[in-house]
Amino acid sequence: MTDKTLSPRSIMIQGATSDAGKSVLCAGLCRALTRRGFKIAPFKPQNMALNSAVTVDGGEIGRAQAVQAQACGLEPHSDMNPVLLKPNTDIGAQVIVNGKVVKDMDARSYHDYKPKVMQAILSSFERLKSFSDAVVVEGAGSPAEINLREGDVANMGFAEEADVPVVIVADIDRGGVFAHLYGTLALLSESEQARVKGFIINRFRGDVTLLQPGLDWLEEKTGKKVLGVLPYLHGLHLEAEDAVADQQFTGEEANVLKVVVPVVSRISNHTDFDPLRLHPNVDIRFVRKGEEFPACDLIILPGSKNTRSDLDFVRANGWDRAVYRHLRFGGKVMGICGGYQMLGEMLHDPLGLESAAGSSKGLGLLDIETTMEPDKQLHRVSGVLRLPGQGSATVTGYEIHAGITTGKALEHPLITLEGDRPDGVISDDGLVFGTYLHGVFEHPEACRAILEWASLKDVEIPDYNETREDGINRIANAMDEHLDMDYIMQVIGLKQA
Known part of the structure; x- marks a missing residue:
């Protein structure tokens, strides 16, 4: 266990499912806190993705963390994603630690390697918090994947070791949002449940007042606060962590x-x-x-x-x-x-x-x-x-x-x-x-x-960096409007000057 006197002001966004919106919410939170004058750093202990970026220190990290670094006004650094797994077969991946290739491993070999990986993760985390007011941490997949609990370095395993408070997000657009949140919490250990400080519901369409009975039920049954409901933001663009987004031909328009x-x-x-x-x-x-x-x-x-x-x-x-x-x-x-x-x-x-x-x-x-x-x-x-x-x-x-x-x-x-x-x-x-x-x-x-x-x-060529900036600001604005940011800052340990 790391020295608790060194525990950073931090928060970890975990997902009830994959693609619940963790990467986007972390980028938005990074921007929202940075706009308040805080020095924020993004962090993801372990990422599995074939979309990567080159860092200022000559390493390789997931692209989502590079976007989150932009949201913080920082250059991407290998400490922001100390472990990157790049699948090269259905059962194996290239293992990248601190921005550099270690070697290819199958799933079992990597499982045995995780104790060394955890030390690299904690060292990177310590370095980030040494120059930051707070660190915004992104989980991977879901913390309720029971078969992956032993030796976990990506979700609650890291949160417990580094003593980081957790918020769980779920995508209501997928359906079953209350089952996702309630069930995820139920599958955690007692200490992990105590670490969860609240829920966020993402991508809601419609009148939020109609959702209120469900929100009341969730808070009553779990004892956890619903921090807010984020609307579905049409046309929002931030780079996908891994899934290829489809776009079909739309017709025979001239000059296309x-x-x-x-x-x-x-x-x-x-x-x-x-x-x-x-x-x-x-x-x-x-x-x-x-x-x-x-x-x-x-x-x-x-x-x-x-x-x-x-x-x-x-x-x-x-x-x-x-x-x-x-x-x-x-x-x-x-x-x-x-x-x-x-x-x-x-x-x-x-x-x-x-x-x-x-x-x-x-x-x-x-x-x-x-x-x-x-x-x-x-x-x-x-x-x-x-x-x-x-x-x-x-x-x-x-x-x-x-x-x-x-x-x-x-x-x-x-x-x-x-x-x-x-x-x-x-x-x-x-x-x-x-x-x-x-x-x-x-x-x-x-x-x-x-x-x-x-x-x-x-034709006019849009400035893609401006498009990315617009996406970061849109999600940050939505979080400011629809989430209890005062409570989130209290969980992190930040006080507005």
Whole structure:
């Protein structure tokens, strides 16, 4: 047990279910408290996600914590998410501790490794609280998953060890909200139940007065305060932690770019496409296993946690043939990170870092080849993008990859990064290009250049960072209006000056 005299002013948001809104509520709470003049830091002990971000100290954390850092006015740091699990098979994951890869583990091996993980988690937590007025902590999944209780580091196991008060949130839009909250509390131990300071009901549509009898019942039966009911915020956008959000083609409007993204089995950083999903002149469709590509203007091959296996997945679905057919009709193709690697001549993994050791033939659309190496490349970057006919455009993003790419095409790179470092290439016919940069659509100049290259002309490019800021402020405003923030601050131990 940590020294209770060092226990921080903190609060932990846990969910009655997955996707109850923990990440969004933590971001909103970070912003609401920061606006009150407090120095707040976000924290998630353990995250399992393939959407990640590069930190200011050169590490890798979940994207949700990077957004929460933005809500606090901070640069993301590896201490904000000390353990990140990136699934690479159905039973195994790459284990990242303090921003750096430890090794791949199956579920049982990781369970045995958890005592070491807990020490790393507590050390990161101590460092965050040393410079913060308070720490806002996000749980993972649900604390009532009984099969995961032993050795838990993500929910109540951490809360008990670090002596952190807990609020449980449930999504009423899913249905069964009172059963979720009552049942979650009932499945906790006595000490864990005592740690729960209240409930939040999320995503409510309608007249909240009609919900009051249920709220009264819940408080009477549990002895826990309902801290408030948050409304369903239509059009709210903050990056998803892992689930791919669908958006279908909406019609044949003029000046609309149709984009297809195949959802490979280990798709990573699909948040790359959020600026396109939100663009009023872009219709994007995520095509899944067994589905065919509809007619479109641009195909984008996404990042992958297991590139060679996902290249096999592409071929098994016939998507390689769809790409070749698309190009014959003059369409454009783009690859990001793992998708970029797939576009080359060969993929080599001599050490078996992602799957069985060996080599795979790529799609042969770019004159490059890639070799997987043990050291992961983690860089936050900016530079200049030069697409044919588009002039120069500022580009920003981040690299998260284990492959080193070489080839004749790199003699004429698509992007020149700071330090005169090259990235990305384009085919001789100008129809195919690839880059390692995640977040490549987030800077308005780069987004405009890419969309114009893909045939979308004369449109305004929204500032994606402003869209994200708007989402953070909307949830913070809703929390200020609909939650008992005075009580929440009392639970945390904060006093308004």
